[in-house]
Amino acid sequence: MSWSIPLGRIAGTEIRLHLTFLLLLAWIGVAHGMQGGLPAAVQGIVFICLLFGCVLLHEFGHVAAARRYGVRTPDITLLPIGGVARLERIPEKPTEELVVALAGPAVNVVIALLLLLALGGVPAMAAATALEDPAHGMLARLFWVNVTLVVFNLLPAFPMDGGRVLRALLAMRVGARRATEIASGIGQALAFGLGLLGLLNGAPLMVFVALFVWLGAQAEAQAVQLRELSRGMAAEDAMITRFESLPVTARIADAAELLIRTAQTDFPVVDGGGRLRGILTRSDLIRALQQEGPDAPVLEAMRREVPVVPHRAALEEALRVMQEAAGPIGVVDSGGRLVGVLTHENLGEMLMLEAARAARAG
Numbered sequence: 001m002s003w004s005i006p007l008g009r010i011a012g013t014e015i016r017l018h019l020t021f022l023l024l025l026a027w028i029g030v031a032h033g034m035q036g037g038l039p040a041a042v043q044g045i046v047f048i049c050l051l052f053g054c055v056l057l058h059e060f061g062h063v064a065a066a067r068r069y070g071v072r073t074p075d076i077t078l079l080p081i082g083g084v085a086r087l088e089r090i091p092e093k094p095t096e097e098l099v100v101a102l103a104g105p106a107v108n109v110v111i112a113l114l115l116l117l118a119l120g121g122v123p124a125m126a127a128a129t130a131l132e133d134p135a136h137g138m139l140a141r142l143f144w145v146n147v148t149l150v151v152f153n154l155l156p157a158f159p160m161d162g163g164r165v166l167r168a169l170l171a172m173r174v175g176a177r178r179a180t181e182i183a184s185g186i187g188q189a190l191a192f193g194l195g196l197l198g199l200l201n202g203a204p205l206m207v208f209v210a211l212f213v214w215l216g217a218q219a220e221a222q223a224v225q226l227r228e229l230s231r232g233m234a235a236e237d238a239m240i241t242r243f244e245s246l247p248v249t250a251r252i253a254d255a256a257e258l259l260i261r262t263a264q265t266d267f268p269v270v271d272g273g274g275r276l277r278g279i280l281t282r283s284d285l286i287r288a289l290q291q292e293g294p295d296a297p298v299l300e301a302m303r304r305e306v307p308v309v310p311h312r313a314a315l316e317e318a319l320r321v322m323q324e325a326a327g328p329i330g331v332v333d334s335g336g337r338l339v340g341v342l343t344h345e346n347l348g349e350m351l352m353l354e355a356a357r358a359a360r361a362g
């Protein structure tokens with residue numbers, strides 16, 4: 001996920017902090033500082049660290065459950081409204097997906113119960129609506145943080161855990177694809193309602209959350225669709241095979257010429273042996289033309305270390321590599337020569353075609 005900074009690694013999982021999380025931290029820090037000076041600000045920071053810990057433990061609930069089914073988690077991104085654990089893959093069986101989705105909120109339920117024991121009863125609701133107010137006890141606010149994490153994450157909308165629970169339950173009855181459609185539809189309707197409510201009440205945070213839910217629902221639906229579609233397909237079934245490439249001796253002016261003459265925007269740079277040396281994207285090209293001029297070699301402007309996958313590799317595997325690379329990747333034959341390119345655009349086109357076929361069949 002972009003807009004995030006790496007913090008460290010726990011048990012093979014990278015912990016990343018989304019920059020919007022820092023906004024929340026600043027808000028709570030300032031609110032504390034203005035009320036009670038330095039001691040309150042310090043207290044605020046302790047509270048933030050504990051809150052951060054609750055979100056992290058929630059995510060590790062997912063990680064531990066996924067590991068039981070042999071699924072690893074490359075990274076976790078912490079957002080103000082929770083975290084996102086990026087699983088290597090979604091478990092195949094709906095029951096497994098259900099367990100993994102519920103494992104996160106279950107951790108917050110346990111924390112809330114422990115806090116309840118420590119507090120000796122349910123703390124005042126007032127602490128729930130003013131989490132930034134140090135006047136309410138630390139443990140009381142932490143209790144409400146965990147209750148909020150459970151309730152919010154169980155909303156039946158992608159990308160929340162509740163959306164996954166809903167999808168898994170639906171998948172047991174109507175199949176994975178239809179389940180995804182219904183779950184993401186409900187997610188977007190919920191996001192719309194939430195956004196409207198936020199606008200009417202003048203609550204910018206609510207609008208922000210709604211936007212996050214809306215975008216998440218869309219991204220999740222597309223990712224799941226793509227994953228289902230790619231099942232049983234190979235990289236060579238989805239790759240672009242008609243494309244122009246540039247020789248290693250090419251100059252920026254040659255690339256500019258190709259950009260105009262073709263509909264292509266990314267150009268593979270290939271050596272004499274047919275091996276992929278890098279990819280020159282449109283933005284790389286424009287930047288190089290501006291800074292170095294038309295005579296600059298493409299070798300210096302291109303992206304190096306572009307990953308490649310064998311042409312017979314499972315498309316699912318290729319999608320994973322693409323996600324990691326965050327850009328187009330190459331497809332090579334058994335001799336290591338470039339035979340195709342996979343881009344987000346042509347995968348998007350594949351989705352559109354499949355949707356049209358499904359609509360006609362259904």
Ligand SMILES: [Zn+2]
Binds near residue numbers: 059062083105153161
């Ligand atoms: Zn979760």
